[in-house]
Amino acid sequence: xxxxxxxxxEGEYLSLYLDNIKIKNKEENRELVVPIHDLHTLIVDNYRTxxxxxxxxxxxxxxxxxxxxxxxxxxxxxxxxxxxxxNAPLMLRRQLAWSEDVKRTVHQSMVxxxxxxxxxxxxxxxxxxxxxxxxxxxxxxxxxxxxxxxxGLAAKMYFRALFGPDFKRFAEDVxxxxxxYGYSIFRSQISKTVLAKGLNPCLAxxxxxxxxxxxxxxxxxEPFRPLVDHYVYExxxxxxxxxxxxxxxxxxxSTLKVRFNGKKQTFFNAANQYVDTIVSFAETGDRDxxxxxxxxxxxx
Numbered sequence: 001x002x003x004x005x006x007x008x009x010e011g012e013y014l015s016l017y018l019d020n021i022k023i024k025n026k027e028e029n030r031e032l033v034v035p036i037h038d039l040h041t042l043i044v045d046n047y048r049t050x051x052x053x054x055x056x057x058x059x060x061x062x063x064x065x066x067x068x069x070x071x072x073x074x075x076x077x078x079x080x081x082x083x084x085x086x087n088a089p090l091m092l093r094r095q096l097a098w099s100e101d102v103k104r105t106v107h108q109s110m111v112x113x114x115x116x117x118x119x120x121x122x123x124x125x126x127x128x129x130x131x132x133x134x135x136x137x138x139x140x141x142x143x144x145x146x147x148x149x150x151x152g153l154a155a156k157m158y159f160r161a162l163f164g165p166d167f168k169r170f171a172e173d174v175x176x177x178x179x180x181y182g183y184s185i186f187r188s189q190i191s192k193t194v195l196a197k198g199l200n201p202c203l204a205x206x207x208x209x210x211x212x213x214x215x216x217x218x219x220x221x222e223p224f225r226p227l228v229d230h231y232v233y234e235x236x237x238x239x240x241x242x243x244x245x246x247x248x249x250x251x252x253x254s255t256l257k258v259r260f261n262g263k264k265q266t267f268f269n270a271a272n273q274y275v276d277t278i279v280s281f282a283e284t285g286d287r288d289x290x291x292x293x294x295x296x297x298x299x300x
Contacts, residue, residue, distance in 0.1 A: 002040040002064065003268070005251055009045040009244060016055040040268060041065040041189060043251065045073055065192035067185070073247070074177075075184035078191060087198035095203045098282045104145035105287075106219070106278060107206040111142050111151045113223040113292035118158045121226045124297035125233060128161030145206070162233050175232055177242040182228030182250040183221065186267075189254055190224075191217040193272050199279070220275060223293050224267065227253050230297060259294040 008014065011023040011032075021042075023032040042064055044051070059066050059079060066079035085091075119135050122128040134157060138150040159167050163175055170176060191214050194201050204215035212218070231253050236246060260270040261277070270293050281289040 002036075002038050002062075004034070004038045005041045005043070005255065006034060006039055007043045007045065007248055007251055008049060011044075011046065011049050013050045013052075014044075014055055015052040016058050019058070021055060036062050036064065039064045041067065041185075041192070041251075041254075043067045043069065043075070043185070045069040045247070047071050063192065063196050065188055067188045073242075074181060075188060078188055080195060085196065085198035088200065091198040092200050092203075094283065095200055098205070101144075102282050102285060103205045105290075106282065107146055108142050108144045109290050109292065110205070110219060110222050111146045112139050113294075114151065114225065115139050115142070115154045115158075117223055117226040117293075117295045118154065118229075120295055121230055121233070121297055122158065122161055124230075125162070128158075131157050131161040162229060163237065174236050174239050174242050178232040178236045178246060178250065179228060181242060181247060182231065182253060183225060185251055186224055186228060186254055187214065187217050187221050189268065190220045190271050190275075193275050194220070197275060197279075199275070205278075205282075220271065220278070224258070224271070224295075226295055226297075227256060227258070227267070230295075230300070256300050259296060261291050264299070 006021070008023065010025055010028075012026055013024040015022050015024070017033060019037065020033045020035050021039075023034070025031075036058055039059075039062070042059065044067070047070065056066075056079065060081035067075045068077040068079070070076040115135055115138055119132055119139075122132050122135075135154050138154045141148065142150045155169070159169060167175065169179075191201055194214075194217050199216060201214045201216045202212075204219045207215035207218040209215055209218075228250065231250055235249065236242070239246070254267050257264050257266055258270050259265075260273055274291070274293060277289055277291045281287070
């Protein structure tokens with residue numbers, strides 16, 4: 001598995017050179033060569049950049065997570081190989097066999113983990129004392145399938161404590177732009193893991209967007225979202241625009257370490273093990289196999 005994240009916003013032409021990416025910039029008359037084997041993620045944030053067909057095929061061959069941004073500089077497309085994973089047909093049958101009880105249990109446990117990490121961020125920021133107390137109650141009250149929508153109620157209280165009482169999710173402001181950008185980057189990296197394991201990303205435990213090809217990725221994203229929230233809270237509340245430095249910093253958030261299964265490890269490794277753990281529970285029903293990432297904001 002590669003470990004580097006390559007962010008392109010100035011490269012004019014990207015091509016394959018042996019087993020490397022060659023990046024040319026004629027305006028500055030310079031070239032950069034990066035081994036493909038080192039790459040975990042390639043983010044292209046310049047709509048004028050040209051990528052060769054040979055390079056695109058090589059990137060899919062080595063399972064590099066390729067994210068293409070639109071003219072508004074927001075992630076829009078992921079590059080996915082046609083051949084996919086040889087285990088995909090088997091995994092599809094297994095996913096279709098997951099019981100509703102298993103799905104509801106996974107939903108419940110993921111929501112609890114997400115709210116707990118939201119609590120940790122509020123405590124780290126030393127804000128929202130009353131909100132923290134209420135969220136702790138919500139953790140206890142989450143039912144299988146989250147039938148009482150404790151996730152939605154917690155999110156509303158959490159975001160208002162974090163960003164102010166007038167904050168509205170999905171409004172057109174720099175805070176939401178930062179959240180959307182960061183979530184999209186994390187989602188793409190989780191999607192890489194989901195696809196590499198032969199899982200069908202459309203079929204999820206609880207996300208059911210009819211036009212969403214990555215419902216399963218969104219399931220696994222939930223407990224990691226506060227990593228993005230943390231950066232936005234610390235750095236974007238008083239900003240007017242989401243600039244290049246902010247975007248590269250949000251990308252770097254996905255290289256931070258979290259705790260999973262009692263060990264401190266990178267987000268990449270934790271996400272990889274997290275998918276395996278949840279799928280294992282879905283296959284066996286063994287609650288001892290349920291593990292979720294824990295974010296220690298004092299240790300980032």
